[in-house]
Amino acid sequence: MAGSTPTVSEYITHHLTNLTFGKLPEGFERADGTIIGDGGAWVMAHGGAEASVMGFNAIHVDSMSWSIGLGIVFCWLFRSVAKKAETGVPSGVVNLVEMVVGFVDNTVKDTFHGQNRLIAPLALTVFVWVLLMNLMDLVPIDLVPKILQLVAGVHFQKIVPSTDPNITLGMALGVFILMLYYSIKVKGFGFVKELTMTPFNHWAFIPVNLFMEVVGLLAKPFSLGLRLFGNLYAGEMIFILIAALFSAGALWMVPAGLLQIAWGIFHLLVIPLQAFIFMVLTIVYLSMAHEDH
Amino acid sequence: MPELIYVAAAIMMGLGGLGAAIGVGLLGGKLIEGSARQPELAPKLQVTFFLGAGLVDAIPIIGVGIAMYLIFVVAG
Numbered sequence A: 001m002a003g004s005t006p007t008v009s010e011y012i013t014h015h016l017t018n019l020t021f022g023k024l025p026e027g028f029e030r031a032d033g034t035i036i037g038d039g040g041a042w043v044m045a046h047g048g049a050e051a052s053v054m055g056f057n058a059i060h061v062d063s064m065s066w067s068i069g070l071g072i073v074f075c076w077l078f079r080s081v082a083k084k085a086e087t088g089v090p091s092g093v094v095n096l097v098e099m100v101v102g103f104v105d106n107t108v109k110d111t112f113h114g115q116n117r118l119i120a121p122l123a124l125t126v127f128v129w130v131l132l133m134n135l136m137d138l139v140p141i142d143l144v145p146k147i148l149q150l151v152a153g154v155h156f157q158k159i160v161p162s163t164d165p166n167i168t169l170g171m172a173l174g175v176f177i178l179m180l181y182y183s184i185k186v187k188g189f190g191f192v193k194e195l196t197m198t199p200f201n202h203w204a205f206i207p208v209n210l211f212m213e214v215v216g217l218l219a220k221p222f223s224l225g226l227r228l229f230g231n232l233y234a235g236e237m238i239f240i241l242i243a244a245l246f247s248a249g250a251l252w253m254v255p256a257g258l259l260q261i262a263w264g265i266f267h268l269l270v271i272p273l274q275a276f277i278f279m280v281l282t283i284v285y286l287s288m289a290h291e292d293h
Numbered sequence B: 001m002p003e004l005i006y007v008a009a010a011i012m013m014g015l016g017g018l019g020a021a022i023g024v025g026l027l028g029g030k031l032i033e034g035s036a037r038q039p040e041l042a043p044k045l046q047v048t049f050f051l052g053a054g055l056v057d058a059i060p061i062i063g064v065g066i067a068m069y070l071i072f073v074v075a076g
Helices: A008-015 A048-054 A061-084 A092-111 A119-138 A143-152 A165-187 A189-197 A203-248 A250-290 B003-037 B039-074
Strands: A020-024 A041-044 A058-060
Touching (some): A008 A203, A008 B039, A020 A048, A058 A061, A061 A092, A061 A119, A061 A165, A092 A119, A092 A250, A119 A165, A119 A203, A119 A250, A165 A203, A165 A250, A189 A203, A203 A250, A203 B039, A250 B039, B003 B039
Antiparallel strands (some): A020 A041, A020 A058
16 A cells, blocks of 8 residues: 555455564565665564564564453453442443443353352453454444554554454463363363263273364364454455445445445444353353363 | 356355355244243243354354455455
């Protein structure tokens, strides 16, 4: 996007590129002709090609800052409401927060049958945080990137953290670590027995059982992260495509606007639903970790 | 052969939509059956229905997203 009008595929690729900060190897020639000196350099990437050269030594600055920022918003909002809460009839934002807390509390009581004081706060955090990250999908896609480009000269910006697989799989990895921790803590040696002796309870089937159980265990966090990522990525992709319709001429403006509204309304269903599913599956997986046979 | 990308996208969307449609159809039918048999359970069943529909829905939506990416970015 160097001033000239981009084609549709350039526009889409531009919107799907993260703002990446990472280390370029020495001798690499950048887009503006400069060559990286000895020992490499830590810089902001200009485009996908530089980001892929960075490999593992890179961080998506936009995803990290938006997700951590939304996490801070969540903590601040719920803390300020918790300090204001009293026994009278609640109103406004207090009412909303009490509804969310009550809803999550009921879901946890219905789904989780073990004894653990961590699960309900964890479920609340997961639900509200994922919901806030997904809600960024409803912000008009060009608004924030364009403002940042004009004001601060930042070229790439993806404001929906849950369209970044690193964020969703990172959250799923956190759930996976908790699953392993509680499996070992609650079941002890029973966890090893569960991995080796089910579904065929015979010593000759240990390799088969182990393979099946380990695949089943690893598939849980993987599908958890990919489900959230895939839904939001596909939604964002279609928002971008509809936005690209506006470049097709004045005739297309009204249909494109209507499509944008229709897809936005559909997303009002998808966004809380995916946050809810992420939360419920987190509780279910942790509940399974607590079940001792 | 870039034309095959369009065929791939069409198969992806078509089969994904077919499977999910059957799945959601079964789910909705069973929800109606269940709540006709025991109307007092209807709100509880509805929550479970939406959870199941969300799980089933994910696959075709992901398929549509990947298909759109193939059509407009890889082939375009």
